Amino acid sequence: xxxxxxxVGSMGSISRAIDHIRASGEDPAELFxxxxxxxxxxxRYIGVRIKELGHGYAKAEFNMRDEIKRWGGVVHxxxxxxxxxxxxxxxxxxxxxxxxxxxxxxxxxxxEPLRVxxxxxxxxxxxxxxxxxxxxxxxxxxxxxxxxxxxGTWFLVRRRG
Numbered sequence: 612x613x614x615x616x617x618x619v620g621s622m623g624s625i626s627r628a629i630d631h632i633r634a635s636g637e638d639p640a641e642l643f644x645x646x647x648x649x650x651x652x653x654x655r656y657i658g659v660r661i662k663e664l665g666h667g668y669a670k671a672e673f674n675m676r677d678e679i680k681r682w683g684g685v686v687h688x689x690x691x692x693x694x695x696x697x698x699x700x701x702x703x704x705x706x707x708x709x710x711x712x713x714x715x716x717x718x719x720x721x722x723e724p725l726r727v728x729x730x731x732x733x734x735x736x737x738x739x740x741x742x743x744x745x746x747x748x749x750x751x752x753x754x755x756x757x758x759x760x761x762x763g764t765w766f767l768v769r770r771r772g
Contacts, residue, residue, distance in 0.1 A: 615646045625707040629664070640664040643701060659694050659732075661701060667736035669701040675728040686725035691750060695719055695761035698734035699746035706739045709767040715743065717763035727753040742767055 615628075622628040632639045640661040647654045647661070657679055663670040673679075673694060681687040696717055703712055734748040743764055750759040 615650070619710055624709055625704045625712070627708070629705055647697075653693060654697060657690055657693065659697060661698075664701065664705065667702055667706050667739075669698050669705070669734045671698045671701075671732045671734075672729050673732075674730070675726075683724075684726065686730070688719075688721055691721065691725065691759050692717065692719050692761070694730075694732045695734070695748045695750065695759065696763065698732040699736075699748045699761065699763050700734075700765060702734035702736050702746050703739070703744045703765045703767075706736050706744065707765075707767050709769045711768035712744070713766045713768070715764045715766045717761060719759055719761040721759050723752070723756055723758040725750070725752050725758050729753055730758075737762075739767075742769075 618628045618631070619625055622631050629639050632642055640663055643661045643664065657673055658676055659671050659673040661669060662672050671694060675686065679686055679690045696714055700712065700714065730753065731751045732748055734746055737745045737747055744767060745762070745764050748761045749757055752758050
């Protein structure tokens with residue numbers, strides 16, 4: 612299999628590469644997990660995995676681990692923010708007709724501490740424009756309590772160079 616960058620290059624955009632993966636009968640969520648775990652070690656460290664991937668939608672899960680706790684036995688806020696950045700970013704990738712993207716702005720409201728896993732993060736695209744996309748995410752604990760809410764903006768890169 613070609614690399615992610617080669618696939619995006621040959622398809623001309625991230626969203627077309629995802630559509631190609633889906634049309635080939637492969638699970639795009641599982642391929643994303645392979646890509647992120649190989650390329651982005653922070654996601655491997657957190658233990659977060661994409662569980663579902665749809666048009667403008669991504670769902671991820673992660674478990675409580677000592678490595679992501681802060682004092683007091685709750686998930687560190689930086690970890691929560693990283694997962695929100697990831698899940699919205701992956702949702703944006705499904706509608707990105709460019710070749711890359713960058714987080715331009717991200718805001719998170721921490722509503723409840725994450726104590727009991729497994730934790731679920733759901734990202735959705737609110738609006739995709741010509742060069743910017745706006746998305747939101749909700750993070751739930753193992754009791755389905757809404758613990759964090761995020762909203763952010765992604766810059767869509769049309770072409771390299």
